[in-house]
Amino acid sequence: MRLNGEISHLWNEEAEEENERVSVISLPPPPPSKKLVVGYALTSKKVKSFLQPRLEGLARKKGIVFVAIDLSQPLLDQGPFDIVLHKLTGKEWQQILEDYWEKHPEVTVLDPPAAIQHLHNRQSMLQDVADLNLSDCYGKVGTPRQLVITKDPSSIADEVSKAGLTLPLVAKPLVVDGSAKSHELSLAYDEFSLSKLDPPLVLQEFVNHGGVLFKVYIVGDAIKVVRRFSLPDVNESELLNSTGVFQFPRVSCAAASADDAELDPSIAELPPRPLLEKLARELRQRLGLRLFNIDVIREHGTRDRFYVIDINYFPGLSKMPGYEHIFTDFLLSVQSKFKMRLSS
Numbered sequence: 001m002r003l004n005g006e007i008s009h010l011w012n013e014e015a016e017e018e019n020e021r022v023s024v025i026s027l028p029p030p031p032p033s034k035k036l037v038v039g040y041a042l043t044s045k046k047v048k049s050f051l052q053p054r055l056e057g058l059a060r061k062k063g064i065v066f067v068a069i070d071l072s073q074p075l076l077d078q079g080p081f082d083i084v085l086h087k088l089t090g091k092e093w094q095q096i097l098e099d100y101w102e103k104h105p106e107v108t109v110l111d112p113p114a115a116i117q118h119l120h121n122r123q124s125m126l127q128d129v130a131d132l133n134l135s136d137c138y139g140k141v142g143t144p145r146q147l148v149i150t151k152d153p154s155s156i157a158d159e160v161s162k163a164g165l166t167l168p169l170v171a172k173p174l175v176v177d178g179s180a181k182s183h184e185l186s187l188a189y190d191e192f193s194l195s196k197l198d199p200p201l202v203l204q205e206f207v208n209h210g211g212v213l214f215k216v217y218i219v220g221d222a223i224k225v226v227r228r229f230s231l232p233d234v235n236e237s238e239l240l241n242s243t244g245v246f247q248f249p250r251v252s253c254a255a256a257s258a259d260d261a262e263l264d265p266s267i268a269e270l271p272p273r274p275l276l277e278k279l280a281r282e283l284r285q286r287l288g289l290r291l292f293n294i295d296v297i298r299e300h301g302t303r304d305r306f307y308v309i310d311i312n313y314f315p316g317l318s319k320m321p322g323y324e325h326i327f328t329d330f331l332l333s334v335q336s337k338f339k340m341r342l343s344s
């Protein structure tokens with residue numbers, strides 16, 4: 001057993017080291033004459049959190065300039081851009097961007113609006129993970145069983161019983177639109193309380209996972225995993241003695257970092273790197289996205305049974321240690337891949 005412990009310990013160190021050694025392959029910056037122009041359409045909150053001085057400074061050194069897109073002017077009159085980076089909600093912007101892209105196919109759009117739309121619904125968001133049903137020698141990755149509820153609340157208990165879902169259940173707004181409301185989650189302990197919920201929503205089986213969640217950030221080919229505190233496990237007696245629906249705060253936000261916490265290794269051990277690389281490769285391809293993160297939990301008591309519970313488009317990338325290096329290399333790689341496609 002000790003031997004296994006030693007091996008897993010060694011592996012864990014390697015995994016941690018690998019996680020630290022993000023594959024930052026420094027690409028040559030474009031020639032001084034040709035800057036890489038990145039037009040961005042972001043909320044002021046996102047500009048503040050994402051376009052940090054350390055990113056803009058390093059970008060400038062690498063020949064990359066960020067230019068704010070003026071939403072009060074026609075997009076076609078602006079630029080020229082090599083890349084358009086965006087995270088805005090609403091059909092109007094989606095239409096503007098799609099019209100622009102039709103006239104400028106040479107511009108790289110990060111990421112295509114139709115692909116982003118896929119993550120704006122908590123059912124379609126996880127469908128590719130469920131269809132993938134990843135399982136190999138490193139472990140299994142699935143999604144918790146879940147049920148979409150759009151009808152009147154009084155039918156929820158029957159729907160749950162017909163679907164055979166087990167309590168407790170996490171109730172999540174079906175639509176993810178960047179609003180605070182789309183992050184208002186609740187935990188339902190008993191079936192009689194389900195009628196208090198407010199459809200449309202998705203009811204997802206709660207999976208005990210030791211109170212630690214892994215946020216897997218994907219920026220192009222780069223993968224970076226951080227640990228966050230999460231909801232604590234719900235044991236049998238608590239379940240039997242608890243009733244009601246309880247809204248809970250954003251328990252796994254950046255402030256809830258668990259990277260420096262003293263944790264049980266069986267809970268805190270990072271998911272196997274090869275498993276995450278396969279998952280990321282598949283999801284990049286199936287989702288058609290390059291900027292996203294995946295919330296992964298390990299079923300408590302297992303070593304290699306993982307669940308994806310949430311996927312976020314263009315999340316808080318600046319929370320990734322060394323994001324400025326990862327992101328600027330990603331932008332240069334996008335441009336060089338695009339040029340290779342053009343010349344082939």
Ligand SMILES: Nc1ncnc2c1ncn2[C@@H]1O[C@H](COP(=O)(O)OP(=O)(O)OP(=O)(O)O)[C@@H](O)[C@H]1O
Pocket residue numbers: 144170172182183184185204205206207208209213229230231250251252253295297309310312
């Ligand atoms: N099926 C589940 N089993 C156990 N815990 C869960 C489950 N779903 C959600 N949670 C807990 O609730 C938190 C928020 O869930 P989720 O990530 O789906 O919501 P969100 O609003 O999309 O959050 P984010 O800020 O990551 O976008 C998770 O970090 C985790 O702590």
Ligand SMILES: O=P(O)(O)O[C@H]1[C@H](O)[C@H](O)[C@H](OP(=O)(O)O)[C@@H](OP(=O)(O)O)[C@@H]1O
Pocket residue numbers: 045046049087176177178179215252253254293312313314315316317319
């Ligand atoms: O801790 P992370 O980086 O996951 O926090 C993200 C969160 O997951 C969501 O992606 C938020 O976006 P919305 O779903 O649109 O609210 C991000 O907010 P943002 O203002 O940075 O886009 C969080 O950073």
Ligand SMILES: [Mg+2]
Pocket residue numbers: 252295310311
């Ligand atoms: Mg989440």
Ligand SMILES: [Mg+2]
Pocket residue numbers: 310311312
């Ligand atoms: Mg989310």
